[in-house]
Amino acid sequence: MNTAYIKMNDISKSFDGKTIVEGLSFDIAQGDIVGLLGPNGSGKTTTVRLLNGVIRPDKGSLRVAGLDPQTEGDGVRRISGIVTEGAGLYHDMDAVQNLAFFGRLYGVKNRQRIAELLDLFELSEHADKPVGTFSTGMKKRLALAKAMLHEPELLFLDEPTNGLDPEGIRQVIGVLRKINAERGTTILLCSHVLHQLEGLCRSYLFMEQGRIIERGTQTELERKYLKQLKLRVTTGLAVSADTAGDMTETSVMGALQGTFAGMPWVRTGPEQLEFTLPDRGAVSELLRELLAVTWVAAAEPAGRDLETLYFAVRGGRLK
Ligand SMILES: Nc1ncnc2c1ncn2[C@@H]1O[C@H](COP(=O)(O)OP(=O)(O)OP(=O)(O)O)[C@@H](O)[C@H]1O
Numbered sequence: 001m002n003t004a005y006i007k008m009n010d011i012s013k014s015f016d017g018k019t020i021v022e023g024l025s026f027d028i029a030q031g032d033i034v035g036l037l038g039p040n041g042s043g044k045t046t047t048v049r050l051l052n053g054v055i056r057p058d059k060g061s062l063r064v065a066g067l068d069p070q071t072e073g074d075g076v077r078r079i080s081g082i083v084t085e086g087a088g089l090y091h092d093m094d095a096v097q098n099l100a101f102f103g104r105l106y107g108v109k110n111r112q113r114i115a116e117l118l119d120l121f122e123l124s125e126h127a128d129k130p131v132g133t134f135s136t137g138m139k140k141r142l143a144l145a146k147a148m149l150h151e152p153e154l155l156f157l158d159e160p161t162n163g164l165d166p167e168g169i170r171q172v173i174g175v176l177r178k179i180n181a182e183r184g185t186t187i188l189l190c191s192h193v194l195h196q197l198e199g200l201c202r203s204y205l206f207m208e209q210g211r212i213i214e215r216g217t218q219t220e221l222e223r224k225y226l227k228q229l230k231l232r233v234t235t236g237l238a239v240s241a242d243t244a245g246d247m248t249e250t251s252v253m254g255a256l257q258g259t260f261a262g263m264p265w266v267r268t269g270p271e272q273l274e275f276t277l278p279d280r281g282a283v284s285e286l287l288r289e290l291l292a293v294t295w296v297a298a299a300e301p302a303g304r305d306l307e308t309l310y311f312a313v314r315g316g317r318l319k
Pocket residue numbers: 015016020038039040041042043044045046047192
């Protein structure tokens with residue numbers, strides 16, 4: 001059974017004789033939130049433009065919600081919303097006028113929808129101000145509102161949180177989670193601001209030089225790339241570093257380090273040690289050994305963030 005909602009099959013595209021994407025193949029299921037990650041110029045935006053039918057591939061086939069973007073681009077654009085780098089807003093019109101204008105293009109007649117979206121993105125009190133006077137973050141939020149006017153079942157978001165302050169990022173991520181949970185909206189996000197995607201995307205596609213170099217959920221990628229586990233433990237052992245068990249210690253470049261129960265550690269705070277464990281199974285063993293000799297107030301994995309994974313996938317060095 002083929003359940004792919006978005007399907008790219010061996011897609012290649014060149015501009016002026018230069019290959020921009022090559023042999024792209026991937027599937028996205030309906031209702032999924034997928035992060036398309038890669039450095040500048042790796043082909044993320046080009047991939048989105050191929051999917052929404054703005055440009056055509058030189059080779060390969062693709063489907064979006066059963067439509068072929070090459071011949072049914074209007075159909076794809078009817079069921080999808082897009083946010084690109086340039087927000088595509090009219091600066092001399094106010095927020096309501098912008099949404100009303102684009103609403104007409106999408107055939108959205110319900111004026112209530114505009115009020116709802118302004119409220120959702122906390123722009124109601126700026127509704128009648130010219131968009132030219134908006135901050136970058138406000139424009140980005142209005143661009144997201146514009147993309148959602150016609151309640152699309154699919155969203156293409158190119159750097160949706162760029163230019164937003166931490167509060168704005170949290171708000172936008174919250175809205176995306178909500179529409180995905182309530183309406184099953186499929187979301188494809190391009191970004192290189194990785195920590196913002198953490199906890200939002202269910203899986204990732206890593207692009208480099210126009211190719212997909214890796215894909216998977218965070219857990220799948222962690223299993224494959226992060227062989228060791230770093231565990232930050234707030235413990236009395238960090239305080240009385242020289243008295244416990246079989247622990248040994250040395251100071252290298254000013255950082256206190258040693259081993260305890262055969263597991264290497266470095267001191268990362270007055271009450272904190274960062275242990276390097278061979279696998280998850282060693283966590284219980286370490287905590288048991290620690291509790292036998294001192295107190296433990298907290299233990300949390302470190303270095304398993306998306307950025308660490310990203311560099312691991314790209315062949316960079318691990319923390
Ligand atoms: N219409 C075009 N004509 C010529 N070259 C293009 C065109 N569109 C994209 N490119 C080139 O294709 C490459 C990939 O661009 P693309 O915008 O897809 O990358 P990206 O991964 O989205 O980058 P960024 O993270 O900077 O947005 C770049 O070298 C870009 O200059």
